Amino acid sequence: MGIQTPNGFSLDNSGRRVVVDPVTRIEGHLRVEVNVDAQNVIRNAVSTGTMWRGIELILKGRDPRDAWAFTQRICGVCTGTHALTSVRAVENALGISIPENANTIRNIMQMALYVHDHLVHFYHLHALDWVDVVSALSADPKATSTLAQAISPWPLSSPGYFRDVQGRLKRFVESGQLGPFSNGYWGHPAYKLPPEANLMAVAHYLEALDFQKDIVKIHTVFGGKNPHPNWLVGGVPCAINVDGTGATGAINIERLNLVSDIINRSVTFVEQVYLPDLKAIAAFYKDWLYGGGLSGQSVLAYGDIPEHANDYSPASLQLPQGAIINGNLNEVLPIDLKDPAQIQEFVIHSWYKYPDEAHGLHPFDGVTVPNFDPKLTKGTRTDIQEIDESHKYSWIKAPRWRGHAMEVGPLARFVIGYAQNKPQFREPVEKLLHDLDVPVGALFSTLGRTAARGLECQWAAHELRRFQDKLVANIKAGDLATAYVEKWSPDSWPAKEVQGVGFTEAPRGALGHWVSIQGGRIDNYQCVVPTTWNGSPRDPAGNIGAFEAALLGTPMADPALPLEIIRTLHSFDPCLACSTHVMSPDGQDMATVTVR
């Protein structure tokens, strides 16, 4: 049956249904079902997943100065960005300001996360959607060397080096322990790279794994430890003692030099390895421009990286803020996270209960009451057999901005920055489009999302340099303040209920925390995370979210081997509440596919 959504998509669920479900014992997680037509083109898409329902229950009654420690446990990969969002929300509620150095250090922590997360995402999750590892075994190391040297001055590029990597890979595959590479769709017709490009990418996969450990040292320097660096309401928890040889944890010249050195090496790695690989891979997939979804019509960014402490205005934020709707790139609309008419969450297709489900609720008024009805869902809470998108079908709520489903993330940020004519976003996009010889419309695609992430990684590496220089200059000018403690004591807080919002741009998109504080304790706490926006189910008007929209129209070579679906979902770098996944003796197949 064909239906038309208000946001402009045609859905037809009459064809064969393909179910992609990661098998975990954890409730829900991310699961996708699509219907394909007779030509195996996706005509309907339904995504469902788990979110952190219940975080407000954990936090209710706690000291707001500790909320960051809880929220950073929501997700192991996004720890810092949840912690930062939390301290900003509490500061906003209580009217606490932070020193300039604290703002700069927080920016450095956040941008180190961008570089780290984007790099790891590309090589360790997403590259294997384009790179056929098994094909790398048949590459000619000499030709691989020629290819690598043609695209980058990166020194690790000799025939001997690639022969060595190929040998390691071969022994690894032959040992029967396929590890990270097992269970892929090797040999799938949607893979287009020649063996040499595949071998080069595998070598860089290993190099990136080795290099990422250096980037997180920035978090250790400023956050005291890694994993789980420390955060502080009112500033940052590290002291500055330039002359000291290091009272434990204090920032001295040696540590500042270490950070500086890591930043320099990050710029080099991103520009000599990541971006050349991105371009080389994209050049083979120029005709695979599916997956645009909402990116060409409705995108949202809260903005981040304030140039000046305590100034979260669009002029201060170095990552763009605003909303684009109805594909009108000529107008970037202003946003207000406290306006009850702007951000609202709907639950008509989510397993929650509202008094009136035709309407949405602003996060300050947010409630999270589970409502899983087994009569309307085939299966159990933990083992969903079949999704029926006409009823409730996801643990994710459906956030909307003024009623519009929005895409968030690196591509949304670049589209908004581009529309605002900001050269730092516009120029790299135009150069990339020119180098690849593709039109601007190519940006609105799965690969466009992947490319924006790479360009943002480069932007962040250079901004790291700028903010690090700013920190050093400020310290040399004699400003050593890293925290304001005047309002640390709850005695200094307002007695009546106060509300605050904190926002960041997480690597994967706009992240907001809304907090209400009364009598020194948390009264309500709501998080709306990037994957809630992108992975949202339908709303009462029938608008579909970014994941569902991005899958429509994609042709599949073989519905039983859904590489194309995984490719597009990976391009969003989806984040769900993290578990480590229990070990089982025979390992876990991370996805099953059913075609019926």
Next chain:
Amino acid sequence: MTEDDSPGVPVPQVLILGIGNILWGDEGFGVRAAEAFHAAYETPRGAEVMDGGTQGLYLVQHVTAAGDLLVFDAIDYGLPPGTLHVVHGDEVPKFTGAKKLSLHQTGFQEVLSAADLLGRAPRRLALVGCQPLDLEAWGGALTDPVRAAIGPALAAAAAILAGWGVPLAPRRTPGAGLLGNDIDFLSYERRGVA
């Protein structure tokens, strides 16, 4: 990672690592066991006790840097809830799927596997696992059978470390806990609060 204050004297480099999500019922077993280990024993010289949370692949550098690795984690061996199960060396599963939908699904098997591929797998490896009862309680605490397994898990870990030649001494003065800011075991479950 660890500091050897007397160069020349070989000390075993041991990482005692707890992994899991403390916000998620029995998923938190590994971190809570590491926390209890840290509270019960002085950290041996050359060793480190780490709350690894759900850092997934980001733990690889800690794993490759470790000479010996002891891991506390929830396991699924189909045993009765709260049952401890210890596995050594190659019996510890190293496996992952490239079909996972999110980087956030990186299991510890993949971390071990990546360490292997980098050619820097730990020399000795042991897993002290506990079969969970409830992995679905978001915001929930450890269930009774899993909480009861923490004491025996520490005893199992102590025996393994003794076998590796790592001496253990009970903690004399309680220092700062492994987890602060109200997410330590007692505060999280509000057992320490009236």
